[in-house]
Amino acid sequence: MIKRPASKFKHDKFKHCWQRDTRESNMLFLMKQRKRGSCNLTQALVSFILVVYGIGSQAQERVIWHTADFAPYFIQDGPYKGQGIADRRLQLVIAGLPQFxxxxxxxxxxxxxxxxxxxxDNLCFVARIRTKAREQIMAFTEQPIIHTLSNGLITTRNRAxxxxxxxxxxxxxSLREFLLRSPYRLGLTPGRSFGPGIDEVLNQVRPIRPQGMVEVEADNHFxxxxxxxxxxDGYQAILGYPEELDYFTELLSLRGEELVYLPITEEPPLVAGHVACSKSDLGRRVVQAVDQLISQASFRQKVQDAYRHWLDPASLARYNRLLNRQSAQ
Incomplete structure (x- = not known):
């Protein structure tokens, strides 16, 4: 005979259908209640399942973040592992979205x-350039999470x-003139966007002079x-950010004067970086939540500080000058 605590269920519509802590006693109770006809079996079964299996407590929705082997944005190994520009940015975003x-x-x-x-439907990226092609398959934050220095052409000083x-x-x-008229070939990574202006030039020139470009292996990093x-001598120039060049010049103990970074006329000096997700209901809710973070001045400052940390003095001075010019417009 199961003893019921009457005071606990005094005002309960189903006071004869209370649940015990163990599965065995609950099943025994349901069988007895069915025989006695004192409660509706369907209601009792639903209550039993909710209590025993914990159904009804809302689980957090899973969001998957992809990161690339893309130093100094994502640093996969070495003494600075997890401390890259976008590593830190992702840490700030995750800390600001505890609901996922x-x-x-x-x-x-x-x-x-x-x-x-x-x-x-739950894939996200913390560092994405917004392009028309990507807008077809991804949901983007309305506001950029940061503006960074644009990609440029990197080559040796002798070739420059x-x-x-x-x-x-x-x-x-002028990237267009370089691709159409120079004898050099440009090494490109498949699937990477270099900015709307650069991407447009690449797409326009590729059918005209495909021999001016060569695609490198997808896992062949900077x-x-x-x-x-x-x-x-497979190619004589590549595209990249100035902070990429500076990071690997130091990492590989290369002489900085051997290599040159040239800004590209078809691309604005600053490029907007966004957070992007799958173009789904969940993806849209994630980017909306990130937009709320971006609206906070303290969050934007932390994201910018993480970027500035990896700039060499010359690039940092140029970046601050361009930001000030942009703010004044």
Missing amino acids: DHQVISGVTPARSNSEVVQK ASLTPYLNKEGAL RSRLLKLLYQ
């Missing part, structure tokens, strides 16, 4: 990410001396491309 259950998958190639974002016909008076290079640029 976050999972980070590291070392994913751009091509794989672009494929899986269509297949999954022959590129003066393609430079303007500020020393920026370090390998930089070494091949210096010591092999």
